[in-house]
Amino acid sequence: MKKDTQGRIHFKIVFWGPSLSGKTTALRWIYDNVEGLNKGGFTSVADHTGRTLFFDYTPMQATAQVVFDVYTVAGQRRHRGQRKVILTGVDGIIFVADSSPDQMEANIESMAELRSFVGEELGHSISLVVMLNKQDLPNAMEKTVMLAKLGLGNAPNFTTCALTGENVKRTFRQVTRDILMYHLYPKTSAKASAS
Amino acid sequence: MSITVRQFDEILSDVIKSEPGIKKTILVDRTGLTIAHVSKFSYYPVDVDGIGAIASAVFCASEEQGKSLDVGDLTIVTSEFGDGKIFAAGAGKGVLCVITDKEVNIGMIRLTMMKAAAELAKVLDEFMAEKPAVAAGKTDAEREELRAALGELEKG
């Protein structure tokens, strides 16, 4: 949480997850479809195929005084340094897992990296919501199996399809709500541990 | 406007006035949030938040790169384009970003930025102390804002 010079409160939300899991697609869907949020520009640092090289960023204003600055990270392994930079000052994370079975290892690796960067704060002062994306795939993995493998059995989660927007808005609403609740009632809103 | 906020604008305006060719100055923090910005011409249309986010990220990424190469502290990142230049200098908890024309006195801009960055670093510390980021100790007004936002989100 931060305040800017006009006294507005800012919260930073980051879409995290392995490459091609659908982070950019999900943010883009929110940007294009969710009404009621006053959105700024959409900034992307991506390669010509659309894969994120550094980040996507868009500010979304909930009220005159509360703004969510929403980022996605670059999921490809070599962009680890960039991911770490984007994570500074984060208030809430949407972990986008890829439901294709052959991506499960990448999901686990990405989650391990996230834990190594934010440690104990995850699921406490940093809200965490899990998006089990690409559930539309015919061979999509079972939700409970994925959560167990990721060690995220207790985290709030949604099965989604970022292409159609299925459950994407609910995921986003969950993380924004968790962030606000944590800041309103820091003690009582102890959330499911993510460790 | 509080005193610190006005100080940001003053320092940024002074940078613009110091040399011909400076079009815009932006101060961002290291999380990518734009704190203050000043343009030479009011009609200069840019997405300041987006530019600020990139400036901060690029500077911090270069810094990260430097750490693994053991080349000391990063002072300024310069990006040269066909029709202009972008400079970013570390300013304590923030990053000072300056956008210029192509033909400028780089030496002078470096000096000015370094001096301004030192001043901004101090004011930023005050500003951040004024607006603590801790969850505890929120004012009633702030809690009201958060509740309003919560209400707004429930609606959607």
Add this chain to the structure above:
Amino acid sequence: MIGGKALKDSLKRLGAHEGVRGVIITNMEGLPISSNLNAETTEVISALVTSLVGKAKRVVDELGEGGMNFLTISTPKGEVMVAPEEDYILIVLRG
């Protein structure tokens, strides 16, 4: 453009002159190319003098003087001599 060796030689020659405190060559962007002073002083002088040359050039243009060949500033310590060339500026501190 001025070559490395030739540059070093002329710097040396100029620096050896009686009363010369420093010689700096800077590019038109205010960035030093060569100098016999320490790095920090060099940076400051290059930036400031380049800025001054830009302003002085605007003055002589306005006055219709047909260009600027040389700029001398007398100071209590001596002189700052500035020779603006096509793509570099030669600065000599003397006295």
